[in-house]
Amino acid sequence: MRSNLESDLKELRETFHSGKTKESSWRISQLQGLLHILEDRESDLSMALKQDLGKHHVEAYRDEIGLVVKSINYALGNLKQWMAAKKAKLPLAAFPSRAELLPEPLGVVLIISSWNFPIGLSLEPMIGALAAGNVVILKPSELAPSCSSILAETIYDYLDCTAVKVIEGGSDIGEKLLQHRFDKIFFTGSTRVGKTVMYAATQHLTPVTLELGGKCPVVVDSFSSSWDAKIATKRIVWGKFGACAGQACIGVDYILIEKKNLSNLVELLKKYTKQCFGDDPNESRSMSKIINKKQFSRLKSLIDEPMVKSSIVYGGSFDEESLFFGPTILVDPPLDAAIMTEEIFGPLLPIITLERIEESIEFITSRPKPLALYAFTKDEILHKRLVSETSSGSIMFNDIILQYAIDTLPFGGVGGSGFGRYHGKYSFENFSHEKVVMTRSFLIDMWFRYPPWDDKKLQIIKAGFRYDYLGAVLIALGLKRKA
The missing domain is CATH 3.40.309.10 (Aldehyde Dehydrogenase; Chain A, domain 2)
Structure with missing residues (x-):
């Protein structure tokens, strides 16, 4: 391991709580850093894929490097729109109020990657995690050691090293990581290991995305x-x-x-x-x-x-x-x-x-x-x-x-092939919490919402649920009969 896990997690949490990862400028800079890795180190990445999996450099670019470049450019082109709060439509019963849905980052994210597409399956989920404003620990697969090594080397050179960590190692390191509390775990791999990840996540009530497999x-x-x-x-x-x-x-x-x-x-x-x-x-x-x-x-x-x-x-x-x-x-x-x-x-x-x-x-x-x-x-x-x-x-x-x-x-996937989804905006949403922000006016306040209770108030409340807010008000004023 490059450094001490406890100190890494402490630094990641401090970085997240500083608030800088919520800024669009920071998120854009990290996505651009990922893009520079793929552009500047393309030949090194191709060589690593050749060493680990025997992939031809054309296959390496088609299935991993090029796909990730495309995904980063798509995220950069849409990030500010994804980050924007969405106005929520409210029923008349909430009048006078306004509400919006505001995406916010989850916090410290653990990404556990697979060996078969060791570059793509490491960086693709990272795009969503960073675009959403999270800090990240990436655990690449030890079964693709050349790719794991170059990811560790280049990510520290191109990204904010206080917000992104690469932890190399085998299953023992993976087990140590899973003992800690994260705000999200994203796992790609076998169903057998996915069950282990899922069980570990339950100990901290950590939300999990499992990208597994199956017979297609x-x-x-x-x-x-x-x-x-x-x-x-x-x-x-x-x-x-x-x-x-x-x-x-x-x-x-x-x-x-x-x-x-x-x-x-x-x-x-x-x-x-x-x-x-x-x-x-x-x-x-x-x-x-x-x-x-x-x-x-x-x-x-x-x-x-x-x-x-x-x-x-x-x-x-x-x-x-x-x-x-x-x-x-x-x-x-x-x-x-x-x-x-x-x-x-x-x-x-x-x-x-x-x-x-x-x-x-x-x-x-x-x-x-x-x-x-x-x-x-x-x-x-x-x-x-x-x-x-x-x-x-x-x-x-x-x-x-x-x-x-x-x-x-x-x-x-679905069922045994996994759950949760990503790519494009879905990656951003995977690593975000859509927070409800609602604001109500002091201008109007209806008397029948408060105790003490009586049958008249019950009639009005039932009318509000059955019809609408206006109908309840009319009944309350005696201007409309209860059906």
């Missing part, structure tokens, strides 16, 4: 043209194998398709997988590696089961020394096998066949709610049924992952 299905309907089929397959290949080698919480986990369309899909998947990664993906520089040996062994165990191994129709190659796992396609592995009951988080793509595509709805709803649901279809009836009869953090038709990159859309 893709429903593939019949295609009206070969062009549609080709585009859909390319997008699936990218969404499964091209996003951190499948190590993405909103990446494709498995496909649901009618049996009659299976062979065409498999051939197209093979074709475009080869087009993206070559005949020998291990020689391709366009595919990320598996993060560590533990995750590599877990993936290998998923396809080591005899019934699962026999369902492989493409790929299955791996190299433990380089932590490479090749794109692998499976058809109808056992539904009770680990590959179909656990989140895969790697380049293994099971395809489950159905007699009718409508059966996909029951298949999805019989399992935990996914973080994202994808469907390729032009059938409006199926479209409506998937929207109305399934539940997921988001649902995307005819593409993969794109919803994550849109600043005007909230991102978050």
Whole structure:
């Protein structure tokens, strides 16, 4: 750890209570500092992502650096509007009064990041926390040590070091952090660790946002043209194998398709997988590696089961020394096998066949709610049924992952895939408390609001609730009869 946790927390609280983080100028300067990190140190960040995850620099910029740059610029362009108080509409019963909703920062925020997108998943929530005027402790993942190190180095160089701290270390450091009181905890990671974070937060009644995972299905309907089929397959290949080698919480986990369309899909998947990664993906520089040996062994165990191994129709190659796992396609592995009951988080793509595509709805709803649901279809009836009869953090038709990159859309899970949402204004709101500020005049004061009570006052109060304030006044004055 860079410094003593107790003194760090003390300094953060002093900075927050000084009031400077509430100023728009301070918030803008911190967002600009984040932007300068990404612009000035782009090559260093790309190198760190290459070292930790084997990401090509184009993938690194597309999925992490560039996305965060876009998010910061969006926040800078909208911050003053987000900070402004919103006038609240009041009922006649409150006359003469005025009220507004004023967003205020929560205080000291703890952000615990994940290893699969170690730059993006650290800085994206930080944008919202700083824009909202909070002070922050960032705990990057120790499983991406190069990225953790460069974040610690650059954040202290570019941001207000009395308001932003980076605490590096393993799970023991995470446990120590969770023993302390925070005003908000934002966690991205596994459901197992999310439960630990949630339990620790209850000890201090700390609000929590959990960005977890789940098995994200893709429903593939019949295609009206070969062009549609080709585009859909390319997008699936990218969404499964091209996003951190499948190590993405909103990446494709498995496909649901009618049996009659299976062979065409498999051939197209093979074709475009080869087009993206070559005949020998291990020689391709366009595919990320598996993060560590533990995750590599877990993936290998998923396809080591005899019934699962026999369902492989493409790929299955791996190299433990380089932590490479090749794109692998499976058809109808056992539904009770680990590959179909656990989140895969790697380049293994099971395809489950159905007699009718409508059966996909029951298949999805019989399992935990996914973080994202994808469907390729032009059938409006199926479209409506998937929207109305399934539940997921988001649902995307005819593409993969794109919803994550849109600043005007909230991102978050539901049920076991997490709760709370962020991105764009939703990040600002996630790290803010919308305080009610109401002011009432001394000009008018109604006698029936005060004891001693009698039936006449009860009639007037009932009228006020049933009709409106004016009706209650008229009854009180004898100018209107009670209905």
